Each structure stands twice: as structure tokens, then as C-alpha cells.
Amino acid sequence: MKQRLFVLLLLGAVVFACSKTETPSNTSEVYSPTPYNVAIPSWVSTFLSPMPTNPSNPLTVEGISLGRKLFYEPMLSDNQTQSCASCHLQTAGFTDTAAFSKGTNGAIGDRNAMQIINLAWSNYLFWDGRRTTLEAQAHDPVTNPIEMRNTWPVVVERLQKDxxxxxxxxxxxxxxxxxxxxxxxxxxxxxxxxVSFNSRFDKYYFEGDTNALNAQEKRGLALFFGKADCNHCHSDVLLTDDALRNNGLDTRFTDRGRGKVTGLPTDDGKFKVPTLRNIAETAPYMHDSRFKTLEEVVNHYSDDVKTNSPNLDENMEIIAKGLRLSQQEKSDLVAFMKSLSDTEFLTNPNFKKPE
Ligand code: HEC
Ligand code: HEC
Incomplete structure (x- = not known):
């Protein structure tokens, strides 16, 4: 009896709530978005500024949920076969496993798709840094002639009719x-x-869990921050300094990189320093996918840096002298980079395609 009364009361409350929200235009919708704060481990704030926000686009539960649906929405592409997630797969650190992503008509681009990790802190987007906000960046793939090949009026019309x-x-x-x-x-x-801050490296280095890395990974960490000087550019908590630099891959550039954006020859060969978070999942490597494995990447830095590369970055000074790492050191460095994977991030159900 008590229970039935409770149900009746509840029903009454619901009916009351609905009738209250009814507006003259006969719609039951109320605009009251819920502000959202991204959960970030507390230690991060010791090393990193709070997550930058865009004052004209504050995070809300409703906005994020819509954005997630749109990120997985094939209606964005001309023939409705491709979404952002086609080239940015969660399991691959939100990048593409192919060297060069295919557009909707099978055409192939000439740069490797990039990770989408901790980009709230990034001021340069794309390999050449040509966009400065995530809002501006997201305009481009939709109309890119070798990506989604669509026009915005078509996208808007489709969504509006949905x-x-x-x-x-x-x-x-x-x-x-x-x-x-x-x-x-x-x-x-x-x-x-x-956001991704939950790798075994984080547990060891920032959270003080001494067992989170094994002996080999600890040796690799010492190299990364020491003799091999990797953190000169892949620095701090983000494992990138968010700058555009030349790491000595070539003596001549088929892709001018930053130079194409600024027109300055002194910017030729400069590309965005990518984060190394989840790097074991994001092969192949470099803007043109030239390296298939982390071993190949380490061989580059150890033995093959082009010291006469125009605009070689000054942070390459130590590396350019010739690291000449031993086989053991190379494997240690690779083992360390594999500890940068954040399984929770790669499998987080909140980032998956919504039901
Ligand atoms: C056909 C494959 C493809 C599709 C579809 C695609 N991207 Fe990309 N994405 C790329 C490639 C390739 C790059 C690097 C391009 C460059 O540097 O010129 C990139 C770069 C990015 C970056 C820059 C990351 C950084 O660290 O600077 C972001 C962010 C991004 N894409 C988001 C999106 C969003 C959002 C969508 C959907 C609206 C999308 N992408 C659709 C292939 C794709
Ligand atoms: C001078 C700054 C600098 C230093 C020092 C440096 N890197 Fe890099 N790293 C870069 C840049 C820039 C790129 C992207 C270059 C490109 O694609 O043309 C890169 C790319 C990479 C990539 C590929 C990332 C991806 O998403 O494709 C890995 C892995 C990497 N570096 C590891 C290392 C290791 C290991 C060291 C130390 C031995 C190191 N880096 C030292 C600037 C640097």
C-alpha cells in the first residue's frame, strides 16, 4: 500500500514537472546545459596549467555528448561513409593505423593522421600547426578534397532534417x-x-608507485630524460612542448611543413612535436609515416640524424653529436616508450561510438 502511494506521488511529480516545463510553443524542452569539468589526476596540476578553456565554448555534458555523436557521424562526409573516427580510432590513440588515410573516394593523403590526445593544451594543430583552436581545426576535414569531400551546407541540411x-x-x-x-x-x-594521464609511466614517475615499471623500462626512462635527451622536446607531462621543430629526418624536404604555412625558408622541415603518450599504439611514425616501428625511430635518433639538415633544431644539439646507443640501450628506450600507453584511455567507454 505504502509502495503504491509512493509510485502515485512519483507519477504526480513527473506530471507536475512536465506541465511546468511546457512552453507556449508547445515544446517540452528547456535549455539548461550542465557545466562539465574534465577529471584530471590531482598530481597533474603540479606540473601543468589547468586545462585551457575556450570562453566562447564552455564544456557542458550536453555539448560533449553531441560532439561525441558528431565525431562518429558519417553524414559529415559526402557519400556518408566516413566520420572523423574513420581516421582517428580510439584503440590506436585516436590516429589511423594506415600510413596515409584514405578519403571517401579512395584518394590518399600525404601525411599520417595525428593522435587526438590532451589537445586542450595545444596551440598548434596539424603537423604544420596551421590551425590554433580545435574549433577551427574541425572545419577542415569536412571540406578537404581528399578526406570527407563534403560542403558545410550539405552537412547542415542533413543534420537539420534528422x-x-x-x-x-x-x-x-x-x-x-x-x-x-x-x-x-x-x-x-x-x-x-x-585526456590521457594514466600510463604505467605516470604511476611510476608522478604517483610514486616504484613497481609500476620493470628494470628495463626504468633504464629506458633514464636514457629518455638523460643521455638520449628526448625530453628536450617531448617534454613535461604532455611529452611534447607543442612547438614546431626539425628533428633531422632529411637534407631536402619534399614536404616543407611549417615553411608551407609561413612561407619562410627558415621554417622549412619543421613539424609539430607529437606527444609520445600512447605511442606504441600509433604506428607508423613521423608526418610521412616513414618508420613502421619504434625501433626504427630509435635508430634514426641514435645513428641517422641528418646533421646538415637545414633548420635542424637547436634542441637536437646533443643528439646530433651522435648518440650511438648500444642494442641494449635501444631496446630499453623502446621498452620505456611502450610504458606510455594508457589502457584506460584507449578503452574508455565514454570515448567510444555512442549507442
Ligand atoms: C581521411 C582521414 C581523416 C578524417 C576523415 C579526419 N582526419 Fe583528422 N587528421 C587526418 C590527417 C592526415 C591529419 C594530419 C593532416 C596535416 O597535418 O595536414 C589530421 C589531423 C587532425 C588533428 C590535429 C591533431 C594535432 O595534434 O594537431 C585533429 C584535432 C583532427 N585531425 C581532428 C579531426 C576531426 C574532428 C575530424 C572530423 C571532423 C577529422 N579529424 C577527420 C586525417 C583525417
Ligand atoms: C628537437 C626536438 C626533438 C627531440 C630532441 C626528439 N624529438 Fe622526437 N620528434 C620531434 C619532432 C618534431 C617529431 C615529428 C617529426 C616529423 O614528423 O617530421 C618527432 C617525432 C617522434 C616520434 C614519432 C611520433 C609520431 O607520432 O609519429 C617518436 C616516437 C619520437 N619522436 C621519439 C623520440 C625519442 C625516443 C627521442 C630521443 C632519442 C626524441 N624523439 C627526441 C622532435 C624531437
Whole structure:
């Protein structure tokens, strides 16, 4: 009897709540987005500034959820076969396992798809840093002639006609009228939640769990921060200094990199220093995917740096003298890089394709 009364009361409350939210235009929607804070381990704040936010695009539960749906949405591409996630797979650290990603008509690009990890802290997006915000970046793949090959009016029309999307845009942004800026805002919100600080390296180095790394990985760590001087550029908590630099791959550049953006010959051969977080999952390596394995990458830094490469970065000074690592040291360094994988990030259900 008591139970039935409770159910009745509950029903009453629901009916009351619904009738209260009814508006004259006969829609039951209310725009009240829920502010969202990305959970970040507390030790991170000792080494890193708080996550930068975009004042014109604050994170909300509704915005992130919409952005996640859009990130996995094939309607964004011309023939509706490709989403952002086609080239940015969660299990591969949000990059592509192919050397060069295929666009919707099978055309192939000339750069390796990049990781989407901790990019809230990044001010340079793409290998050449040509975009400075995640919102601006997300505009590009949709209209790129060798990626999604679409136009924004077509995307907007499709989403607008969809039975579900207009309601989701209302919940996230207070309007049912969709435009490209709102689409990219939502995607950028989702991308800002893609934070990874939970590798075995983090547990050992920052959280003081001395058993989190084995002896070989500890030797590799010592090399990384010491003799091999890797953290000169792959630095701090993010394992990147978010700068554009030439790490001595070539003497002549088929891809000018940063130089193509600024037009300055002194920027030729400079590319974004990528994070090494989850690096074991993101092969192949470098902007042009020239290395298939981490062993090949280490061979480059140890033995093959082109010391006469124009604009060779000054942080390469120690490495350019010739590291000449032993086989054992090379394996140690590779073992260390494999400890940078964050299984929780790579399998986090909140980042998967929504049901
Ligand atoms: C056809 C494959 C493909 C698709 C589809 C694609 N990307 Fe990418 N993405 C790439 C490639 C390749 C690069 C590097 C391009 C360059 O540097 O010129 C990249 C770079 C990026 C970066 C820069 C990361 C960094 O560290 O600077 C972000 C962010 C990104 N993509 C997000 C997206 C989003 C959001 C979408 C969907 C709207 C998307 N991508 C669709 C292949 C793709
Ligand atoms: C001068 C700065 C600098 C130093 C020092 C440096 N790197 Fe790099 N690293 C870069 C840049 C820049 C790239 C991207 C270059 C490109 O694609 O053209 C890169 C790319 C990489 C990649 C491939 C990442 C990817 O996503 O494809 C790995 C792995 C790597 N470095 C490991 C190391 C190791 C190990 C060391 C120490 C032996 C080291 N780096 C030292 C600047 C540096």
C-alpha cells in the first residue's frame, strides 16, 4: 500500500514537472546545459596549467555528448561513409593505423593522421600547426578534397532534417538552428575530454608507485630524460612542448611543413612535436609515416640524424653529436616508450561510438 502511494506521488511529480516545463510553443524542452569539468589526476596540476578553456565554448555534458555523436557521424562526409573516427580510432590513440588515410573516394593523403590526445593544451594543430583552436581545426576535414569531400551546407541540411539532431543542438546550445560553428564547437568539446594521464609511466614517475615499471623500462626512462635527451622536446607531462621543430629526418624536404604555412625558408622541415603518450599504439611514425616501428625511430635518433639538415633544431644539439646507443640501450628506450600507453584511455567507454 505504502509502495503504491509512493509510485502515485512519483507519477504526480513527473506530471507536475512536465506541465511546468511546457512552453507556449508547445515544446517540452528547456535549455539548461550542465557545466562539465574534465577529471584530471590531482598530481597533474603540479606540473601543468589547468586545462585551457575556450570562453566562447564552455564544456557542458550536453555539448560533449553531441560532439561525441558528431565525431562518429558519417553524414559529415559526402557519400556518408566516413566520420572523423574513420581516421582517428580510439584503440590506436585516436590516429589511423594506415600510413596515409584514405578519403571517401579512395584518394590518399600525404601525411599520417595525428593522435587526438590532451589537445586542450595545444596551440598548434596539424603537423604544420596551421590551425590554433580545435574549433577551427574541425572545419577542415569536412571540406578537404581528399578526406570527407563534403560542403558545410550539405552537412547542415542533413543534420537539420534528422529527427534527433535539432533537439540535441537545442540541449547543447539553446537553438534548433544548426550551423557549422555549432557542429565544430560540439566536436571540440568532445575532443577536450580526451585526456590521457594514466600510463604505467605516470604511476611510476608522478604517483610514486616504484613497481609500476620493470628494470628495463626504468633504464629506458633514464636514457629518455638523460643521455638520449628526448625530453628536450617531448617534454613535461604532455611529452611534447607543442612547438614546431626539425628533428633531422632529411637534407631536402619534399614536404616543407611549417615553411608551407609561413612561407619562410627558415621554417622549412619543421613539424609539430607529437606527444609520445600512447605511442606504441600509433604506428607508423613521423608526418610521412616513414618508420613502421619504434625501433626504427630509435635508430634514426641514435645513428641517422641528418646533421646538415637545414633548420635542424637547436634542441637536437646533443643528439646530433651522435648518440650511438648500444642494442641494449635501444631496446630499453623502446621498452620505456611502450610504458606510455594508457589502457584506460584507449578503452574508455565514454570515448567510444555512442549507442
Ligand atoms: C581521411 C582521414 C581523416 C578524417 C576523415 C579526419 N582526419 Fe583528422 N587528421 C587526418 C590527417 C592526415 C591529419 C594530419 C593532416 C596535416 O597535418 O595536414 C589530421 C589531423 C587532425 C588533428 C590535429 C591533431 C594535432 O595534434 O594537431 C585533429 C584535432 C583532427 N585531425 C581532428 C579531426 C576531426 C574532428 C575530424 C572530423 C571532423 C577529422 N579529424 C577527420 C586525417 C583525417
Ligand atoms: C628537437 C626536438 C626533438 C627531440 C630532441 C626528439 N624529438 Fe622526437 N620528434 C620531434 C619532432 C618534431 C617529431 C615529428 C617529426 C616529423 O614528423 O617530421 C618527432 C617525432 C617522434 C616520434 C614519432 C611520433 C609520431 O607520432 O609519429 C617518436 C616516437 C619520437 N619522436 C621519439 C623520440 C625519442 C625516443 C627521442 C630521443 C632519442 C626524441 N624523439 C627526441 C622532435 C624531437
Amino acid at each position: 529527427p534527433i539532431y535539432p533537439g540535441l543542438f537545442f540541449k547543447a546550445f539553446g537553438t534548433r538552428t544548426i550551423d557549422s560553428n555549432l557542429v565544430t564547437k560540439a566536436i571540440a568539446q568532445f575532443e577536450r575530454t580526451l
